[in-house]
Amino acid sequence: MGQKNNAICDYLEKPDKFADFINGSLYKGRTVIKTEQVKEQQTVYSKENKIRDILRMVYKDDRYLLIGVENQELVHYAMPIRCMEYDIMEYKKQLKELRVKYRQMKKEKKNGLSRAEFLSGMKKDDRLKPVLTIVFYHGTEEYDGCRTLHDMLNFGKENEIFRQYISNYHINLITLADLAEDNFQTGVRELIGFLKRSKDKAELQKYCIDNAERIQEMDEDTYDTISIMIDQPEFAKRKELYKEGKKINMCKAMADWKADILKEGIEQGIQQGIQRGIRAFILDNLDEGISEEKIVEKLQKRFLLDEGAARMCFSRCR
Numbered sequence: 001m002g003q004k005n006n007a008i009c010d011y012l013e014k015p016d017k018f019a020d021f022i023n024g025s026l027y028k029g030r031t032v033i034k035t036e037q038v039k040e041q042q043t044v045y046s047k048e049n050k051i052r053d054i055l056r057m058v059y060k061d062d063r064y065l066l067i068g069v070e071n072q073e074l075v076h077y078a079m080p081i082r083c084m085e086y087d088i089m090e091y092k093k094q095l096k097e098l099r100v101k102y103r104q105m106k107k108e109k110k111n112g113l114s115r116a117e118f119l120s121g122m123k124k125d126d127r128l129k130p131v132l133t134i135v136f137y138h139g140t141e142e143y144d145g146c147r148t149l150h151d152m153l154n155f156g157k158e159n160e161i162f163r164q165y166i167s168n169y170h171i172n173l174i175t176l177a178d179l180a181e182d183n184f185q186t187g188v189r190e191l192i193g194f195l196k197r198s199k200d201k202a203e204l205q206k207y208c209i210d211n212a213e214r215i216q217e218m219d220e221d222t223y224d225t226i227s228i229m230i231d232q233p234e235f236a237k238r239k240e241l242y243k244e245g246k247k248i249n250m251c252k253a254m255a256d257w258k259a260d261i262l263k264e265g266i267e268q269g270i271q272q273g274i275q276r277g278i279r280a281f282i283l284d285n286l287d288e289g290i291s292e293e294k295i296v297e298k299l300q301k302r303f304l305l306d307e308g309a310a311r312m313c314f315s316r317c318r
Contacts (some may be wrong), residue, residue, distance in 0.1 A: 002073060003228060004052070004073050004138075004228060004229055005072070005073055006279065007224075007228040007229060008071045008136075008138060008191075008225065008229065009053045009054055009071055009223050010225075011191070011221060011222075011225040012054055012069060012071070012136075012188075013054045013269035014042075014058075015035045015036075015038040015056075015223065016035045016186055017187070017188055017221070018038050018054070018056055018069075018184055018196050019033045019034060019035045019037070019200075019265045020184050020185050020186040020188045021069070021136075021184070021188050022058075022067060022134075022192050023183075023184075023185075024179065024180075024183035024185075024188060024189075024192075025134070025136075025178070025179060025183075026134075027120055027182055028051075028180075029180075029183030029184070029185075031104045031185075032060075033049065033058055033060065036057045037044065037058050037060060038056050038057075038058055039056065039058075039059070040056065040057075041055040041056055041066065042055070043055045043095070045089045050085070050086065050089060052070070052086055053069055053070050053071050053223050054068060054069040054071075055067070055090075056068075056070045057129075058060050063099055063129075064129045065129065065130050065132065066090060066129050066130065066131045067131075067132045067133075067134065068086060068090075068131065068132070068134065069133075069134050069135075069136055070082070070083065070086075070131040070133060070134070070135050070136070071136050071138065072135060072136065072137045072138070073138060073139050074119060074139055075137070075139065075141070075143055075144060075145040076145060077145045077146060078146075078152070079135055079145055079146065079171050079173075080146055080147070080148055080149045080151070080152055080169055080170070080171050081148075081149065081152065083133045083135065083169075083171050084149065084169045086133055087131045087133055090131045091128055091131060094128045094129060095121055095122060095128070098121055098122045098234075099121040102118070102121070102122075102123075114310050118291075120179070120227045133171070133172065134172045134174055135172060135173045136174050136175065137170050137173060137174065137175045137176070137189050138176060138229075140176075140198065142281065143173065145175055147170055147171055148168055148169065148170040148171070149167075149168050149169040149170075150163065150166070150168045150170065153166070153307075168240060174248065176192065176195055177196075178198045179192050179196075181196075186219075186222075187218060187221065187222030188222075189214070190211070190214060190215060190218060190222055190226065190250070191222055191225060191226060191229070193207055193211065194207070194226045194230055195229055195230075198230045199216070204230075204254075205254060205258060208250070208251055208254045212251050215250045215251050215254075216244075216247075216249045216250065216251040216252075217244075217247040217249070218244075218246055218247060218248050218249070219246075219247065219248070220239075220247075220253070221254075223235070223239065223242075223248040223250060224239075226250070232257065234257070235253050235257075235264065235290040238253065238256065277315050278299065278317075279313075279317050281298075281299070281302065282295060282313065282314055282317040283317060286317075294312060294313055295314055296310045296311055297310075299314065
């Protein structure tokens with residue numbers, strides 16, 4: 001995974017952020033899943049050498065549900081098979097746990113399984129924990145990948161008849177465009193807000209002004225994640241300057257960023273102006289028939305250049 005995917009995985013795996021993300025994206029902001037209902041779950045399937053981004057067990061309505069989140073910065077064109085594989089591995093893991101349990105009971109002569117149940121590795125009334133995998137695409141380009149297994153298959157005209165017999169699998173894709181910031185209660189709200197406007201500096205500045213009350217009291221995890229996601233390493237370097245108690249004033253960071261952009265623009269403008277001035281100065285002197293040596297000498301005095309730089313400027317303008 002890249003730095004951005006690592007950052008957003010670290011962020012969303014925190015119980016409060018995870019619960020808020022699920023509530024905001026699946027339940028339109030209703031508090032259906034609470035932080036205390038979210039439990040950490042192993043994400044590594046060692047035998048298959050596969051690692052999920054995030055997997056959490058959620059206890060709800062006297063039942064357990066497993067929710068996985070796969071974070072994507074880039075479009076993944078094989079995502080239906082990737083998610084299907086993760087889900088199958090989780091169900092296989094649950095079946096294995098049942099088999100181990102019943103084998104132990106058999107040793108203790110307590111299992112009471114029928115032949116069919118023993119063959120299946122589970123009892124007739126056993127039920128597995130449901131597994132839900134969400135694909136969170138936080139890239140800025142349109143997601144143009146396949147969203148179902150059938151989309152990935154080449155049925156063709158002659159094979160079209162088999163479509164009805166081949167089980168389909170669809171991914172639960174969530175993109176930034178699908179999300180409304182107001183549906184989130186934690187710093188996830190600001191993270192989504194920044195990500196949706198990351199390519200438009202003017203919109204990002206306006207967003208900060210419109211939401212200053214929250215943004216000037218940002219939690220550190222959200223600040224750190226946003227700094228990485230919008231490619232602003234300077235935010236991390238200056239973080240201590242913006243701390244106010246346990247919160248961070250992102251408004252000040254954004255104001256300094258705006259000042260840096262303005263300063264950079266002014267410096268670039270000055271440099272471009274100097275370059276145009278040097279070119280005009282050389283051409284004017286050439287028109288007057290002044291020798292190269294004399295022009296180089298004038299350049300050194302007027303623009304405070306060393307001899308090498310002056311001669312380079314002269315050679316580019318000839």
